[in-house]
Amino acid sequence: MPEGRRVAVVGGGITGLATARLLRHSGLTVTILEAGAELGGKIQTRELAGVPVEAGPDTFLARVPWAVDLCRELGLGDALIAPATGKAWLWIGDRLRPLPERHVLGVPTALGPLLESGVLSPAGVARAVLDLVLPRTDPGPDPSVAAVVGRRMGRQVVERLVDPLVGGINAGRADGLSLAATARPIADGAARSRSLVLGLRQAKPGPGGPVFLGLVGGLHRLVDRLAEEDLGTVRLGTAVSGITATDGGYTLGCTPGPDVDADSVIITTPAFATAEIVGGLSPAAASALAGIRHASVVTATLAYHPSADVRPLEGAGMLVPRVEGRLITACTWSTSKWPALASSGMVLLRASAGRDGDTRAMELDDTEVVRRVHDELTEALGLREAPAASLVSRWPRGFPQYDVGHQARVDDIEASLARDAPGVFVAGASYRGLGIAACIEQARRVAGLVTAAGLVGST
Ligand SMILES: Cc1cc2nc3c(=O)[nH]c(=O)nc-3n(C[C@H](O)[C@H](O)[C@H](O)COP(=O)(O)OP(=O)(O)OC[C@H]3O[C@@H](n4cnc5c(N)ncnc54)[C@H](O)[C@@H]3O)c2cc1C
Structure with a gap:
């Protein structure tokens, strides 16, 4: 891509920052437009009682490389810290009961710890065990989390174990969330075997080590380090209201001005904000974006x-x-x-x-x-x-909310933008994973697409 091609990045959360850094590495001219007064979006470390506390996220997934690698690249490797304990409890009735050991996103894979925990009633345990003998069930395309787990293991496993975990991560409902979009390991287990439990037990062992990591001093250190990198021009307190197509590029309407001209635009705002921003460019994309609850x-x-x-x-x-x-x-x-x-x-x-x-x-x-x-x-x-x-x-x-149909909806959004507004991309929590690691992965993907598009255009 020729030096000087201009990319506007809308939103200065982790997705926007990680994207801008990679675009600068490729030599592009980058402007970040962030409506708020500070960078970081939902990553907000505050102070209480003299210590840093997380108002938003407090860890990221460590079993995938993207967040850990970024921290290391930024010199924060020594600050990575695992929680002192992974033990968790469930508040059921008037008692705290241990989350049974050996589970995949709440789906128990061993009977002993499940029985010991007392989380399910005897009838609930008996129903869960039926999974081992029930004939194959066909949940159809893109079922909800509850449809698959409930059919195999019963309502109690859904309500007392899986909904608190999967629903908790997403602030969603197991009966509305798409299994494929929010609980890939369960979906893989279900595909592997007639029995969900047996399918989950057949999963290849993970890489070991902590599942989650945080940063000593708080996750905002990641944002602070990114802000010290060359990210191009950063305009805080600048809301993008819309985008219009110009001859071979785009103009982003900014409040306060001036407006920004760009050859490519990467929009990392939540889907409802993105819907407003692309409304004039692609009504089809805007309508699909507005449908993400x-x-x-x-x-x-x-x-x-x-x-x-x-x-x-x-x-x-x-x-x-x-x-x-x-x-x-x-x-x-x-x-x-x-x-x-x-x-x-x-x-x-x-x-x-x-x-x-x-x-x-x-x-x-x-x-x-x-x-x-x-x-x-x-x-x-x-x-x-x-x-x-x-x-x-x-x-x-x-x-x-990654409702049933989410992945198809995101495919539609991307296809509509590719058709109606080539060079305009979306990335971030509303689309292909809401965790910090998934946002950084999306940043890498979209930065790669923009860089590759420019290379093709310049040959
Ligand atoms: C309470 C809470 C706890 C969480 N816990 C975890 C956790 O433990 N682990 C984990 O991995 N994830 C967690 N998450 C999820 C994760 O923090 C977020 O999904 C992720 O940080 C989102 O990053 P983003 O860059 O996609 O979006 P955001 O952080 O939302 O950034 C988008 C930015 O766009 C800006 N913006 C909006 N509209 C406009 C506009 N019109 N013009 C310009 N700028 C605009 C916003 O001001 C914002 O800064 C948690 C989230 C919350 C809220």
């Missing part, structure tokens, strides 16, 4: 004096099945998961509330969120005092 979540980190905490917190946290009807959906026991945070002298607990179909937390003000979260944590953990400090963060439409 998003769920809203509130996170609340509460800091307690150690005297408030009566039960030892042995584990990284707990998940709360939707069927329990609680406000909180999960709680990370932050100081147990990340012992360095204990230097605050406090016990830090980070709760999440809200998911697809449950907007109760979003409707409460911060004081009420803290009160209600504290009340529920008191019930679960036996706390004795009110929190000494708290941090509430809101994520309106923060979690894209």
Whole structure:
């Protein structure tokens, strides 16, 4: 690609930053346009009780290379840190029960730990075991998570194990989420064998090592390091409202101006924002983008004096099945998961509330969120005092829902853009994986497409 070809990157979250860095490596002229006052999007490390706490994500997947490699390339290899414990609990009824060992995204693959955990009723266990003898089931094309797991192993496995895990990661519902788009390992297991359990047991062993990694000092260090790289021109506080085609390129309408001219555009904003931006270029892409639903979540980190905490917190946290009807959906026991945070002298607990179909937390003000979260944590953990400090963060439409049909919809979006607006691409959490690692993978893919398109154009 000839030096000087101009690429506009819309959105300065992890996808946009990782994309811009790669485009600069290829010698392109890059402008990042970010509506907010700072870079990083949903990666937000704040301070509470004198220590860094994550308002958004706190780890990334370590069993795929993209995030780990990027951290290493940026000199953050020594700062990678695994959670001190992976043990997790489920809050069911009036008790915390251990998430049974040996499971794939909540689908149990061994009977012993499942029985010991007491998570399922005896009837629920008996139904789960039927998977081993039931004839092959054909769930049809692109089934939901619940359709596959429920048919093989029964409702309880879905409601008490898989929905808290898969639904928790996506703030979604197992009966709406596409299995292929959100739970690939389960989909692969289901394809491998008549029995889901046997299929999952046949999976090749993973690479070992921690499943997730964080960064000492917080994930925003990744954003800070990226911001120190050559990313081209970075315009903060600049919202892109639309794109018009010009002779051989595009003009991006910016508020405040000036507008930006570019030969290629990579849009990394959430799908609902992207729909507005491409509306004038490709009504078909805009309509498909607008069809990607998003769920809203509130996170609340509460800091307690150690005297408030009566039960030892042995584990990284707990998940709360939707069927329990609680406000909180999960709680990370932050100081147990990340012992360095204990230097605050406090016990830090980070709760999440809200998911697809449950907007109760979003409707409460911060004081009420803290009160209600504290009340529920008191019930679960036996706390004795009110929190000494708290941090509430809101994520309106923060979690894209990969509903059944998602992958076909994303294929449609890409095909519509290729037809109506060649050189305009989408990437990021709304499309092909919402985790940080998947966003970085998409950045690599789209940067490669833009670079390759330019090379073809220049020959
Ligand atoms: C509470 C929470 C917890 C999470 N936990 C984890 C976790 O533990 N591990 C994990 O891997 N992932 C986690 N995720 C998911 C992950 O953090 C996000 O999916 C990912 O960071 C999204 O990156 P992105 O660049 O695609 O989008 P974003 O971070 O949303 O960035 C998009 C950017 O576009 C900007 N923008 C929007 N509209 C415009 C416009 N019109 N013009 C210009 N700019 C615009 C926004 O201001 C934003 O900065 C979590 C997410 C949340 C909310």
